[in-house]
Amino acid sequence: MRLLHTSDWHLGAADGERSLNEDQRFFIDEIIRIIEREKVDAVLIAGDVYDRSVASAEAIRLYDDAVTRICGDLGVPVCIIAGNHDGPERLSTCSGLLSWVGLHIAGALTxxxxVVSFDDAEIFLLPWITEEKVKSVFPEERDAVSGIxxxxxxxxxxxxxxFTPGKRHILIAHAFITNAETSTSDRAAEIGFAMQVPVSVFDGFDYVALGHIHKPQDVSPTVRYSGTPxxxxxxxxxxxxxxxxxxDTQTMSRRIVPVPLLHRRTTITGTFSEVLHPTCSESERNGYVRAVVTDSYLGLEALSELRRVYPNLLEANGRTFESESGSVTMTVQELERLADDPVSVFRYFCREELDVSPDERLTGLFEKAMASAEGVQA
Ligand SMILES: [Mn+2]
Incomplete structure (x- = not known):
């Protein structure tokens, strides 16, 4: 049979205040297209379906739509485990009932x-675990367990x-394997060494479909992170x-199928003038952009100029007065918020243009001036 391995959808995730729903809807459509084109027999989602344990309504709609189309419309079974971002009980609501229609969900360790049995393969579902969880589920092993x-x-x-002899044994798990290569969005990876497990814990399986680390990679000949879509x-x-x-469970060969992106992510670095006249491709310019300006301070005017060039600018980084070599990063929302609050704009102006932090007396005077100006307007 042909298994499609994916993980870390992080439905409901946002970048600052920018919702990524549109991007997530896009990759769900792409994955469904791949399932049809590649005649996939089962889908394995290796945890972090959601970005938060209490998922937003929009995230639940995305999930509902995805599993209904895969399981219901295409009739392709889906096996899901909870990752560290998922709420295990919420994710596995009605899991007993749903398994009747081919949606198999492991929320918490039991x-x-x-295990889900197919003709030639057994799929074992191991959700995210902690040392404490294992001790509480297997109290007789309490003394034997010290560490993850x-x-x-x-x-x-x-x-x-x-294991049933004669079948392929596949495991779905969500874990941080020692020596795996991480990315900035692997928040949990920051927890450090105490959470890492050696790949040898998974010996004996024909294939281990992992989630947790966002970069696609083989950890061993039989253990792989699919990475995020x-x-x-x-x-x-x-x-x-x-x-x-x-x-492919017959040959145990595997193929990596690229998932196109709705928005690419690119950092554009240079002087303000260079950043305003980019040499990058159209798809990079129209994607999610972080602008790093090396020679000037960014204010609201600079921001609106940048946005004319980069319609999906997410972060802007400019020089700061505090130290000659320092720089300050602001998300686009932070810069925009400045516009709604005159006192913040005033503080920003004092810092950026006059190199002083205004004290209470000065901000008080500014507020008075604002109030009287508004009085004149009214
Ligand atoms: Mn994770």
């Missing part, structure tokens, strides 16, 4: 392995003991091609 690696060994050993950060993720992985 004592007996959660032990916790994984306990959970995965139960699965290996349940779209970039969520500037920096290292800008150059990554996003994709899904298709695994």
């Amino acid at each position: 004592r007996s392995p959660q 690696e032990d916790a994984y060994r306990v959970a995965v050993n139960r699965m290996r003991a349940a 779209m970039p969520f950060s500037f920096g290292r993720e800008e150059g990554q091609e996003k994709s899904v992985t298709i695994v």
